[in-house]
Amino acid sequence: KAQIRNLDFAIQKQLIKSEYLNTLEQKQGAEDWVKRLKQQTNPLVAHEVLTNLIPALKVSKADFFETFVNSGGLDVLITISQFDNNKDKLRQSLLEIIKALLDAPNDVGFHVVAKHSHLIQDIVNIFDNLDIRTKMCCVQILCILCWWKQDTYSQVCAALEKFASTLHYDTWWPILLDT
Incomplete structure (x- = not known):
């Protein structure tokens, strides 16, 4: 914090703006993931989307998880895992996503699952x-x-x-x- 305070005011302003935009981008990113998941009707494509979601969850911050859950992301994941075709792969992906949730910082994932x-x-x-x-x-x-x-x-x-x-x-x- 001391190093940031010693920076020029314009640079401080840019840092704050970039952090705000990054936070906004993460929130939009979570909502976009939920929209993509809701659109899935083909189990093979749904598995691909779930597989792509796992790395995104692993690098996300707590805000992303909260937005994802508040947007209905967990309910959509459960629905997708119930597809008849490709069920085993979808269930395995669901479990990998849950693992990623539980690895979230500050026990955010544990709170999400407990709720x-x-x-x-x-x-x-x-x-x-x-x-x-x-x-x-x-x-x-x-x-x-x-x-x-x-x-x-x-x-x-x-x-x-x-x-x-x-x-x-x-x-x-x-x-x-x-x-």
Whole structure:
């Protein structure tokens, strides 16, 4: 900050303006991503868009995540992951996006996921996938969520219980043991 204060006033003004434009660009970028995702009807193209979104999320700031979520981005991701064609690849991309969210600075991604318990349920529902790598990715994400806070631990347990009841199990332990 001291170095910035020592700069010429015009340069300080340019730095502030560029930071403002960068923030504005990120907000527009998140909304544009949500619009692109909402337009997807072809599972193959949707997978390509999801694959392109992952690196964008990995370099984004907290504002991007908040704008993305507030624009309905998570709900669109869940909808896309339910397409019948190319379902395994779409689900794997969804899990990679969730990992990118959880890697966001200042626990922004954890807060986002915790606010959307239906997202946690969708992660658990991916256990019906036959691919062991996909199941292991689910387990990793769920373990991280359980570790983060008591609230997300409770949400994960509730989602596992609901999933177990659909398989007519009394408890959710066999689901994890099968993985």
